Amino acid sequence: MNILPFIISGLGIGAVYALSGVGLVILFRATGVLNFAFGAFGAIGAHCAWQLLEWKMPLAVAILAAVAVSTAISFLYGRIFAPMLSHRDTVVRAVGTLAPALVLIALMGIVWGELPRRLQFPTDLMFVSLFGVRLTYTRIIALLLAVVMVGAITLLLNRTRLGLDMRALANDRDLSAILGVRILYTETAAWIITGVFAGFAGLLLADLVRLQGTFLTLLVIPAIAAAILGQLRSLWETAVAGLLIGIAEAALTPFGWISPYRAAAPFIIALVAVTILGSTAKAVLKDR
Amino acid sequence: MRIDIRGLTVGLALMLLSAFSAHAAASCGDNTGKPATGEPIVIGAITGKTGPDDFSNSTKAAKAYFDCLNANGGIKGRPVKYLVEDDQWNPETASQLAAKLVNDEKAVLMVGNSSYVECGANADFYKKSGILVVAGVGVPRECYFAENYAPTNAGPRVSMLGAMGYALDKLNAKSVVCIGPNIPNVGTWSCDGVMLLAKEKGFAAQTILMDPGSADATSIILQAASSKPDVIVLGLSKGVAVPLLSAAEEQGLNQTITFLSAASVYDLSVPGTIGPGWDGKFYVNMEFNDLDAKTPDNQNWLAVMDQYGQKSDPRDTFAQAGYLAARIAEKALVTLDPSNVTRETASAAVRQIKGFKSDIFCAPWYFGDGQPRHNANSTTRMAVAEGGKWKVVSDCVQSPDPELKDIRAFEASAGLN
Numbered sequence: 001m002n003i004l005p006f007i008i009s010g011l012g013i014g015a016v017y018a019l020s021g022v023g024l025v026i027l028f029r030a031t032g033v034l035n036f037a038f039g040a041f042g043a044i045g046a047h048c049a050w051q052l053l054e055w056k057m058p059l060a061v062a063i064l065a066a067v068a069v070s071t072a073i074s075f076l077y078g079r080i081f082a083p084m085l086s087h088r089d090t091v092v093r094a095v096g097t098l099a100p101a102l103v104l105i106a107l108m109g110i111v112w113g114e115l116p117r118r119l120q121f122p123t124d125l126m127f128v129s130l131f132g133v134r135l136t137y138t139r140i141i142a143l144l145l146a147v148v149m150v151g152a153i154t155l156l157l158n159r160t161r162l163g164l165d166m167r168a169l170a171n172d173r174d175l176s177a178i179l180g181v182r183i184l185y186t187e188t189a190a191w192i193i194t195g196v197f198a199g200f201a202g203l204l205l206a207d208l209v210r211l212q213g214t215f216l217t218l219l220v221i222p223a224i225a226a227a228i229l230g231q232l233r234s235l236w237e238t239a240v241a242g243l244l245i246g247i248a249e250a251a252l253t254p255f256g257w258i259s260p261y262r263a264a265a266p267f268i269i270a271l272v273a274v275t276i277l278g279s280t281a282k283a284v285l286k287d288r
Numbered sequence: 289m290r291i292d293i294r295g296l297t298v299g300l301a302l303m304l305l306s307a308f309s310a311h312a313a314a315s316c317g318d319n320t321g322k323p324a325t326g327e328p329i330v331i332g333a334i335t336g337k338t339g340p341d342d343f344s345n346s347t348k349a350a351k352a353y354f355d356c357l358n359a360n361g362g363i364k365g366r367p368v369k370y371l372v373e374d375d376q377w378n379p380e381t382a383s384q385l386a387a388k389l390v391n392d393e394k395a396v397l398m399v400g401n402s403s404y405v406e407c408g409a410n411a412d413f414y415k416k417s418g419i420l421v422v423a424g425v426g427v428p429r430e431c432y433f434a435e436n437y438a439p440t441n442a443g444p445r446v447s448m449l450g451a452m453g454y455a456l457d458k459l460n461a462k463s464v465v466c467i468g469p470n471i472p473n474v475g476t477w478s479c480d481g482v483m484l485l486a487k488e489k490g491f492a493a494q495t496i497l498m499d500p501g502s503a504d505a506t507s508i509i510l511q512a513a514s515s516k517p518d519v520i521v522l523g524l525s526k527g528v529a530v531p532l533l534s535a536a537e538e539q540g541l542n543q544t545i546t547f548l549s550a551a552s553v554y555d556l557s558v559p560g561t562i563g564p565g566w567d568g569k570f571y572v573n574m575e576f577n578d579l580d581a582k583t584p585d586n587q588n589w590l591a592v593m594d595q596y597g598q599k600s601d602p603r604d605t606f607a608q609a610g611y612l613a614a615r616i617a618e619k620a621l622v623t624l625d626p627s628n629v630t631r632e633t634a635s636a637a638v639r640q641i642k643g644f645k646s647d648i649f650c651a652p653w654y655f656g657d658g659q660p661r662h663n664a665n666s667t668t669r670m671a672v673a674e675g676g677k678w679k680v681v682s683d684c685v686q687s688p689d690p691e692l693k694d695i696r697a698f699e700a701s702a703g704l705n
Contacts, residue, residue: 114527
C-alpha cells in the first residue's frame with residue numbers, strides 16, 4: 001500500500017490547520033481567550049470572497065475583502081465584547097466566543113443558505129505532480145503562508161514593543177498592568193492579528209475543503225487540537241502539530257476498517273494530548 | 289354583428305395575461321373555484337425541517353396542493369386540514385409527533401412525510417395504529433421496508449443503482465467504486481446494492497464509506513482512483529458530493545473517470561457550481577421528471593406552487609415528491625363517501641391505489657396491497673451536466689437493483705407496470 005500520495009494530500013489541509021492553530025495560540029497568549037469563533041470569522045470572510053467573485057470582482061479584491069471582513073469582525077468582538085469578560089475565568093471567556101460563532105453561522109445561513117458552493121482560485125488548476133498526486137499551487141501557498149506567518153509573528157513577539165507587551169500580558173496580566181503595559185491596546189492588537197489569520201485560513205479551507213458556514217466553523221476543532229499540542233504556547237510546535245494532524249487524517253484513508261472514522265483523528269489526538277499534557281497546560285493557565 | 293369593445297378588451301387582456309404568466313392556472317380537485325366548507329379531513333405529516341438539513345420542501349408542496357384543493361371544493365365539499373410537524377431530525381421527537389398526530393389529532397392518513405429518522409422510529413407505530421403513510425421522501429432502508437409506509441420517491445439505493453445500470457448499459461463500465469456515507473442503513477445499504485449487482489453481472493466493484501463530516505475529500509478521491517475504476521458512483525448529499533467532485537477535478541480525474549450520482553445531487557444549482565470541467569462527465573439519476581419539464585402535470589405542480597406556495601418554497605425533487613403524495617391521497621379520498629372518511633376507509637382506499645399516472649413519474653404508482661414493503665417508484669431517468677444545466681439523456685429505465693426482485697414479482701403478478 002502506498003501511503004505517500006495521502007501524505008501529500010494531507011499537507012495542504014495540515015498547513016491550514018497549522019495556520020489556524022497559530023492564530024489561536026497568539027490570541028490565547030496575549031488575552032487568555034481560546035477563540036471558538038475562529039472558524040466562523042474565517043468562514044464569513046470566505047463567503048464574502050465568493051460573493052465578490054460571483055459579482056465578477058477581481059480575485060485580489062475578493063481576497064483582500066475576505067481578510068478585511070474576518071479581521072474587522074474579530075476586531076469588533078475583541079474591542080467591544082471581550083473586554084467585558086476580561087476578568088472572568090478562562091473557560092467563561094472561551095465560551096463567550098461561542099456567541100459570535102452562532103450568530104455568524106445563522107447570518108451565513110440566512111444570506112447564503114445551505115446550497116453547496118465552490119470557491120475556486122486559479123492556483124487550483126496549477127500543480128506539480130508528486131508520487132502520482134497533484135500538489136496544487138493553492139496547497140503550496142498554504143504551506144508557504146503558514147511558514148511565513150509563523151516566522152513573522154515570531155519576529156513580532158521577539159523584536160517589537162508590542163510583542164514584548166504581549167509576552168508580558170501572557171505571563172502576568174495584573175503585574176503587566178502595574179508595569180504600564182497598555183492592556184486594551186495590546187489585546188486589541190492580538191484580536192486583529194488573529195482575525196488576519198482567520199481570514200487567510202477561512203479562504204484556504206473554503207477552497208480546499210468546502211464553502212459552508214457550519215462546516216468551516218467546526219474546523220476550529222483540529223486547530224484547537226494543534227494549539228493544545230503546542231501547549232497553547234509554542235507557535236512552531238503548534239504549526240508542526242497542525243501539519244501532522246492534517247497528514248494523520250489523510251494517511252488513515254487507505255486503512256479500510258478505520259477510514260470511515262478518520263475525521264475523528266483530530267479529536268482523539270487532542271484528547272490524548274490533553275491527557276498527557278494536562279499538567280503542563282495547567283501550569284500555563286496558572287500563569288494567567 | 290356588433291363588436292363589443294369592452295368584451296374584446298377584456299378578452300385581449302386575459303389573453304396577454306395568460307401569455308405572460310409563467311404557468312397556466314393550477315388545476316386541483318374538481319376545479320370548482322369554490323372553497324370547501326364542510327367538516328375538515330385531518331391529514332398529518334412529519335418532516336425534518338430543522339437539523340442537519342431542511343427536508344420540508346416535500347410537505348410545503350403537499351400543503352400548497354391541499355390549499356389549492358380546498359379552494360376548489362376539497363374532497364366532495366370537505367376541506368383537508370393538513371397538519372405538518374418538524375421532527376428536528378430526532379427519532380424521539382418523531383415518535384412523540386406521530387403519537388400526537390395519530391392519537392390526539394385523529395389523522396386519517398399521513399401524507400408527504402420527508403424525514404431521515406421518522407421511518408425507523410414510527411413504522412411499527414403506524415402499523416399498530418392502522419394508519420397508512422403516503423410519504424414524499426424516504427431516505428434510509430426502513431422507509432422502503434415497512435408495511436404501512438409507501439414513499440413516492442425511489443430512495444437512494446434504487447436511484448444509485450439506476451445510475452449504475454446506466455453506467456453498465458451506456459458507458460460500458462467494467463469496474464466501479466461506490467462512495468457512500470458511513471451512516472447505517474443509508475451508505476452501506478446503497479453500496480451493498482452495487483456490490484450485489486457486481487456479483488450478479490460480473491464486474492469489478494469496491495465500496496468506500498466516508499464520514500460526511502470529513503474535511504479531506506482529496507484522500508477519498510485518491511483512494512477511489514487507486515483501483516483505476518471506469519466509473520465512480522456517489523450516494524451522498526449534494527453538500528458532500530460537490531467537494532468530492534472539486535477534489536477529483538483538482539487531481540485531473542474528471543478527464544479519466546466518469547462520475548455518476550444518486551438523485552440526491554439532482555439540484556438545478558449543481559451543474560453551475562461544479563463548473564465546465566464536468567460538462568458531459570457527471571451523470572445524475574432523477575427520481576422524477578425534469579424539474580423544468582413542459583409536460584402537463586409537471587406544469588400543474590409549478591402552477592400550484594406559484595399560486596398556493598410561497599415564492600421562497602424550492603421547486604425541487606422533494607417538492608415534486610410532496611405534490612405527488614398529496615395527489616395520490618386525493619385520488620384515494622375522492623373514492624369515499626364524504627360522510628364516512630375514517631382511518632379505516634381512507635387506508636382501504638389507499639391500499640386500492642393502482643396505476644396512478646403522472647408525467648412526473650416514469651411508471652404509474654401503486655400502493656401494493658398486502659405487500660410487506662413498498663418501492664413503487666423504481667423506474668428512473670438520467671441527466672448529465674452540460675453548460676451549467678442538467679440535460680436529460682435517457683428514457684425511463686427500471687433500476688437493476690437485485691433487491692427489487694420481490695417488488696418486480698408483485699408487479700408482474702398484479703399486472704402493474
